[in-house]
Amino acid sequence: MIVRSKAPLRLGLAGGGSDVSPYSDIYSGLILNAIINLYTYCTIEETVDGMITIDSNDSHCYKSYPMVEQLDIDGEASLIKGVYNRVIRDFDVKPRSFKITTYNDAPAGSGLGTSSAMVVCILKAFIEWLGLPLGDYETSRLAYEIERKDLNLSGGKQDQYAAAFGGFNYMEFLQNDLVIVNPLKIKRWIVDELEASMVLYFTGVSRSSAAIIDQQKKNTFSGNEKAIEAMHRIKKSAIDMKFALLKGDMQEFARILGQGWEDKKKMADAITNPMIQDVFNTAMSAGALAGKVSGAGGGGFVMLMVEPTRKKEVINALNKLDGSVMPFQFTEGGAHGWKIYPTDKVK
Incomplete structure (x- = not known):
């Protein structure tokens, strides 16, 4: 079986930076953003070689690892490893043999929330593959914790929620990492x-x-x-x-x-x-x-x-x-995943 996912990138229209702690913890933050038709992509392929193979196009990393419960965070493909480690730990999942491939429509460091969208995208692929019980809020929150707390990468909170929810959103950032997403219906x-x-x-x-x-x-x-x-x-x-x-x-x-x-x-x-x-x-x-x-x-x-x-x-x-x-359009849908089955098993 093959699982694929995609998550959109965003334009931060107003309020950018007010979602970053400690400002959001002290004063609360407000953000207006919208997603566009540029995406991050992830594919998970089940394999039988007893290895975890990572092909991260954006970080130019192609490596295979034994089926362990926790992969070392060593500066290579950290986003993929961070998601994998958290999924195994939080959801009591046994290590499996698979290959994961990721790539992006925009370069890292472009200001479109690429890293956070990629974490959401990878997480969405695992959710689809393993049937994890996570909605948009839970997915966004977990992606935020993986990136900001587990991997200790600097940044705010808006990108994960934008990628998961999609559309135009007016977001509120309160104490204790509480986030309220208010979708806007724009004519x-x-x-x-x-x-x-x-x-x-x-x-x-x-x-x-x-x-x-x-x-x-x-x-x-x-x-x-x-x-x-x-x-x-x-x-x-x-x-x-x-x-x-x-x-x-x-x-x-x-x-x-x-x-x-x-x-x-x-x-x-x-x-x-x-x-x-x-x-x-x-x-x-x-x-x-x-x-x-x-x-x-x-x-x-x-x-x-x-x-x-x-x-x-x-x-x-x-x-x-x-x-x-860069030509672009605003779009509606947030991150999503889907399964591809071998044709001989399709009924």
């Missing part, structure tokens, strides 16, 4: 107008978000008033943008996006750099209204709001730089 014409008004540009530079996130944590712990006040405004922007989105007010949406970027740059020095500023200068000169870097910053994807009639001008200008424009 089709508003989604179409938002797609027509947005350009997604990959800078060509992947970056580690850990240093930026750690700086944000330090600012909160140390009581850095400038940074904390900026984060308060970023959190409020999630409320304001939600109303703009529900009304289809793209001018207000763009204004909030731009203000959010100005506040975000106050959170850590490495959030922007001359390369990113060059992207903004080029886009604005060609007619873009506003923009922000997706994710922690420092590189990855930049999302820009434009007047739809000038979208092609902005794209043509950006194409002269070293990165690339």
Whole structure:
């Protein structure tokens, strides 16, 4: 039997960073995000060679291990090993012989929540294969614990929930890692107008978000008033943008996006750099209204709001730089898995 799964990547529209502890523990956080038609993928194939074979395309790891209850976390294919170890431990599953293959539509460090979406994707494959009793909230919470606590990888909480739930979501992050996901029903014409008004540009530079996130944590712990006040405004922007989105007010949406970027740059020095500023200068000169870097910053994807009639001008200008424009659409479905049976067993 073969099991496959896929989980979508997300655009963080507003409130980014307010889902990161300790800020969310002290002040609570608010996030507005939406998933797009870029995905992470996982395949589990049952084998009979008595080995656990890992083929992680994104980390360029291809290795086989004996059927043990816990795989060593040694820096190679950590996300796969982290999920495997937790599933075996939490659900009293006996080790089995299998091959697992993963890959991604976007590079790691792109700011689209790739690592967290991959953890959800891998976990969803195990859920489908083993029949584990986990809904969207349980899957998201377990993925968060694997990534942030078991593997000690820096980051927030929104990405796991976005990948599991799908669609447009307004999320609340409270004390004790409590998360409330509020799905938003956006009219089709508003989604179409938002797609027509947005350009997604990959800078060509992947970056580690850990240093930026750690700086944000330090600012909160140390009581850095400038940074904390900026984060308060970023959190409020999630409320304001939600109303703009529900009304289809793209001018207000763009204004909030731009203000959010100005506040975000106050959170850590490495959030922007001359390369990113060059992207903004080029886009604005060609007619873009506003923009922000997706994710922690420092590189990855930049999302820009434009007047739809000038979208092609902005794209043509950006194409002269070293990165690339990424076509995309917003989509609804969250992570899911399915089984493939040998044809001789299909009835």
